[in-house]
Amino acid sequence: MIEVKHISKTYGKKDSLVTALNDVSFNIPEGSTVAIIGKSGSGKSTLMHIMSGLDHPNSGQVVIAGEVLHDLKGKAMDAFRANEMSFIFQSFFVEANQTCFQNVSLPLEISELKQRKAKVTEALAAVGLSDKINAKASELSGGQKQRLAVARAIVNKPQLIFADEPTGNLDSVTGDKIIDLLFKLNKTNKNTLIIVTHDDELAAKCQIRITLKDGKIIDFKQRKKVSK
Amino acid sequence: MRIIDITRRSARNLKQAKARTLLTALAIGVGAFALTLTLAASNGAQSFVNRVISDNFDPTEIIVAKDESILGRGDTNKPKEYDESFGSAVVNSGASVQIKQLTDKDIQKIRQYPEVSQVREGVTLTLEYITRPGAKKYVANAIDFSPAQNPEVVAGAIVKPLSDKTVLLPEAYVSSLGFKNPQEAVGKSITLAVRKSIDIASILQNGIPSNTNDIQELAKSSSALEQFKIAAVLKKPTTSQPGTELYLFISNKDAKALNDIAKIGTNQYRKYTYAYARVKNGENKANIATVQARLKKDGYTSQSVEETQKFLTQIIDVLKAIVAAFGFIAVIASVFGVVNTMYISVLQRTREIGLMKALGTRRKDISRLFRFEAAWIGFLGGAIGSLAAFLLGTVLNPWITKRLDLGTQKLLIFDLKQISILIVLLVLVAIFAGLLPARKAAKLDPIEALRTE
Numbered sequence: 001m002i003e004v005k006h007i008s009k010t011y012g013k014k015d016s017l018v019t020a021l022n023d024v025s026f027n028i029p030e031g032s033t034v035a036i037i038g039k040s041g042s043g044k045s046t047l048m049h050i051m052s053g054l055d056h057p058n059s060g061q062v063v064i065a066g067e068v069l070h071d072l073k074g075k076a077m078d079a080f081r082a083n084e085m086s087f088i089f090q091s092f093f094v095e096a097n098q099t100c101f102q103n104v105s106l107p108l109e110i111s112e113l114k115q116r117k118a119k120v121t122e123a124l125a126a127v128g129l130s131d132k133i134n135a136k137a138s139e140l141s142g143g144q145k146q147r148l149a150v151a152r153a154i155v156n157k158p159q160l161i162f163a164d165e166p167t168g169n170l171d172s173v174t175g176d177k178i179i180d181l182l183f184k185l186n187k188t189n190k191n192t193l194i195i196v197t198h199d200d201e202l203a204a205k206c207q208i209r210i211t212l213k214d215g216k217i218i219d220f221k222q223r224k225k226v227s228k
Numbered sequence: 229m230r231i232i233d234i235t236r237r238s239a240r241n242l243k244q245a246k247a248r249t250l251l252t253a254l255a256i257g258v259g260a261f262a263l264t265l266t267l268a269a270s271n272g273a274q275s276f277v278n279r280v281i282s283d284n285f286d287p288t289e290i291i292v293a294k295d296e297s298i299l300g301r302g303d304t305n306k307p308k309e310y311d312e313s314f315g316s317a318v319v320n321s322g323a324s325v326q327i328k329q330l331t332d333k334d335i336q337k338i339r340q341y342p343e344v345s346q347v348r349e350g351v352t353l354t355l356e357y358i359t360r361p362g363a364k365k366y367v368a369n370a371i372d373f374s375p376a377q378n379p380e381v382v383a384g385a386i387v388k389p390l391s392d393k394t395v396l397l398p399e400a401y402v403s404s405l406g407f408k409n410p411q412e413a414v415g416k417s418i419t420l421a422v423r424k425s426i427d428i429a430s431i432l433q434n435g436i437p438s439n440t441n442d443i444q445e446l447a448k449s450s451s452a453l454e455q456f457k458i459a460a461v462l463k464k465p466t467t468s469q470p471g472t473e474l475y476l477f478i479s480n481k482d483a484k485a486l487n488d489i490a491k492i493g494t495n496q497y498r499k500y501t502y503a504y505a506r507v508k509n510g511e512n513k514a515n516i517a518t519v520q521a522r523l524k525k526d527g528y529t530s531q532s533v534e535e536t537q538k539f540l541t542q543i544i545d546v547l548k549a550i551v552a553a554f555g556f557i558a559v560i561a562s563v564f565g566v567v568n569t570m571y572i573s574v575l576q577r578t579r580e581i582g583l584m585k586a587l588g589t590r591r592k593d594i595s596r597l598f599r600f601e602a603a604w605i606g607f608l609g610g611a612i613g614s615l616a617a618f619l620l621g622t623v624l625n626p627w628i629t630k631r632l633d634l635g636t637q638k639l640l641i642f643d644l645k646q647i648s649i650l651i652v653l654l655v656l657v658a659i660f661a662g663l664l665p666a667r668k669a670a671k672l673d674p675i676e677a678l679r680t681e
Contacts, residue, residue: 054586054675075590082588089678093583097244109233110589 002028002051002160002192007060009046009215020046021057022215028208030065030159033186034194035203038212045164047212048196052085052162053077064160082111086153088182090165092145096138100129100148103137107156123155124148127181143174147181154185161186163195167202179205229593238600241573242608252562252569253608256654259559260613263650264642266551268621271641273544277537279637283465285533286376288510290519291350292338292503295327296529315499329499330528337526338505343519348372350502351483353490356421356451358476363406370395370420370476372483374504379477383410384460389479394459395420396477402461410461418458420476421451422486425493452489456482464633505530559654562609563661570602570665574672581669582677591670598666599659606658610651618642 009021020043028034038044049055051062053069062069064084072080086107094103104120113119124130127147132140137148146166153161163182167175179202186193195206203209211219242249281287293299294313308314308326315329330349339347351372357365373390382399390396395418399410407413437443456478465473478486491497507519516532523530531539574581581594621640628639 049675052586078588078590080588081586085588087583087586089583093579093678095580098240102240106584107587109229109237110584110587110593112230 001030001063001065003061003063004028004047004051005061005063007047007050007057007062009043009050009055009057019215021050024060024212024215024217026210026217026220028192028194030192031186031190032192032208033183033206034192034208034210035206036194036196036210036212037198037200037203039198041214042212043215044196044212046215048162048164048194051194052087052160053081079111082107083156084158085160085162086156086158088146088149088153088161088163088166090168092142092149092169094137094140094145094148094152097136099134099136100124100132100140100151101134103148104152104155107152111156113156119155120151123151126154126185127151142170143177146170146174146178150178150181150185154189154191157189158191160192160194163193165197165199166195167197167199175202229589229596231596234593234596235600238597239604241577241597241601242604245573245576248569248572249605249608252565253605253612255562255565256559256606256609256658257613257616259555259562260610260650260654261617262555262558262613263552264614264617264647265621265640266548266555267646267650268617268640268642269551270544270548271643271646272637272639273547274541275641276634276637276639277540277544280540281533281537283378284374284376285536286374286504286506286510287533288516289348289374289376289504289506289533290516290523291531291536292330292347292505292523293501293529294330294334294527295501297325298327298501299529299531313499315496317501327501329501330503331500332498334528335500335503338503338523338528341505341519341522343508343515343522344505345508346506348374348480348504348506349484349500350504351480351487351500352475353422353483353487355476355486356423358401358405358418358420360405360416360418363404365421366401366404368401368420368474368476369472370478370483370486371472372480373477377477379465380463382461382463384414384458386460390477391459392479392482393454393456394479395456396460396462397458398462398474398476399464400474413458413461416458417455420454420456420478420486422454422490423451424489425491452486454482454486559657563657566602566605566658566661567664569605570598570662571668573601574598574665574669577669578672578677581672582674585672585674586678594672595666595670598669599662602658602662602666603655606655606661607651609658610654614647614650618647 004024004026007021007024008019011018011020024047036044036047046055050057051069053062053072056070067080069080101120104123105116108116108119121130121133124133127150129144129147129151132144137145140148146169161182166178166182170178182193182195183205185191195202197203207223209219209221210217291299298317308328311328313328313331313334314326316324317327317329335347335349338344349372353370355368355370358368359365373396375388379386379396386396387394397413397418402410402413405413405418407416462477488497505519505523507515509515513534516534520530520532584594621642625638625640628634629637632639
């Protein structure tokens with residue numbers, strides 16, 4: 001269970017004060033798929049940053065599996081992020097000059113996990129890039145790059161995956177494939193998937209839909225089952 | 229992150245910017261090159277000094293003098309009070325100076341020291357000329373041969389101590405004296421002429437002559453001619469004391485006898501600028517120190533071989549310091565290159581740093597990543613520079629040796645241990661240069677770094 005309790009976040013000083021989030025609260029059951037939607041400037045990215053511990057709220061709490069996230073200090077926070085979370089970004093952020101293996105093994109290096117070869121092979125197989133293990137990331141197409149990023153996100157079996165506009169840089173066919181992949185992995189790995197997007201069609205596929213506007217939740221929809 | 233993973237990643241980062249890495253490393257390489265050559269040259273010079281010492285001095289012997297200025301000590305600007313031991317000597321600059329000299333009494337006194345086994349007067353003799361039948365006359369100097377000396381022999385053999393009435397002849401005289409080759413000269417006789425001082429005995433007997441011609445005749449004096457057998461011909465020395473290249477070596481006894489002939493009746497008779505005191509169990513430095521303390525108490529000045537060596541090394545150290553200073557300046561200049569390169573590297577990899585931080589990489593690991601990258605640059609620079617110096621030195625060594633006429637002595641001596649230490653130091657310098665960029669990387673805000681606009 002992920003609990004977001006009364007999160008508020010403001011930027012700037014007195015005169016130029018911007019309220020990014022204003023008393024945001026909601027709960028997400030473990031293993032669910034969540035879409036945070038809203039226009040740019042609605043506060044969805046800030047919410048993701050706070051939920052992942054990259055940013056600190058002015059007030060409120062994020063509780064993940066009973067742990068108050070922002071109470072974790074330095075090393076504990078890094079360890080939590082290294083072991084329990086991962087990210088997928090709009091522009092992939094794969095290292096073009098490194099091989100697929102090297103890209104995917106990064107989270108394992110960070111969390112000092114063993115049996116890297118087996119884990120990386122398994123992750124690449126899960127996204128259908130087994131044959132590219134020793135290829136440089138620069139040789140991949142856009143869709144393949146994002147699949148590589150997905151492999152990197154699942155390799156250390158985190159309980160929480162954040163995807164920030166994962167289809168934003170892809171054509172619709174490729175984008176749909178990535179989404180299907182993410183949902184499929186969500187089912188097999190039982191991780192929670194939080195997608196930040198402005199794409200209503202994509203949001204509709206998620207079990208929970210949180211719509212933000214001007215830093216406030218204006219809509220929270222939850223379905224029992226994912227419609228196919 | 230584990231150190232090995234960080235090391236590997238930083239090496240990989242460098243590979244991605246080969247030209248930049250190489251150019252930055254080359255800047256350090258210039259410093260490494262200069263420092264490696266400096267070290268090699270000073271090793272060579274040190275080894276040369278050591279050879280000069282071991283070829284010319286007996287480590288158990290102490291050089292003794294009565295005048296402090298002769299060993300570079302004492303105040304030469306102060307007028308000295310006269311006593312009978314003063315005699316004139318020619319110093320290096322060519323000036324004739326009055327210095328206190330050792331007399332037979334002094335030599336006897338030092339011989340009485342319980343720690344001293346032997347005292348040998350230092351005799352440098354200006355011969356009038358040397359010649360042999362059918363050859364021209366040549367000017368020459370003779371010096372008493374110390375058993376500690378190990379000159380290189382071209383022909384014949386050196387018996388230690390040198391037999392009386394034998395001479396060690398420098399190779400340069402061989403053809404001048406009309407020998408076909410050094411082998412032919414060995415065993416042959418040559419004439420050493422010593423100019424006698426004014427004949428005191430004749431003056432005492434006959435009184436001072438009254439006419440000018442006779443006085444002139446008396447003042448012209450005559451030469452004593454001594455026959456010496458050539459025991460060995462010496463190769464042109466590379467490790468002799470400078471200025472002594474053409475010296476003939478004769479035994480101490482002969483040197484003293486000829487010296488007496490040359491100086492009897494003058495104020496130089498039986499006066500010696502130096503003497504060499506051999507210390508019993510002189511291998512033990514404590515015994516040398518005991519004798520030196522005793523000599524000092526008795527008003528003599530002395531210098532051990534170790535001190536001589538130190539004095540010679542001092543000059544080398546100064547030269548070494550100068551070249552090393554240039555090397556250090558090059559290294560310091562290259563530090564800015566490393567700082568610059570590392571800042572560029574941080575800037576180029578902002579996203580990667582952001583990603584790594586988002587994925588939970590510790591700040592100290594990010595910082596390490598860049599410090600290691602700097603360390604690699606330092607290592608590369610050090611390795612390239614010292615390898616280049618080594619290769620150049622190895623190629624040039626025979627040529628330098630030939631040009632400087634060093635015989636078997638190499639001018640550049642490379643010491644792997646020194647080079648390794650140098651590289652390690654350069655790695656540390658590079659890490660130091662990478663500190664600020666690494667700090668910048670560690671402090672990067674991942675949200676800012678990952679923003680995609």
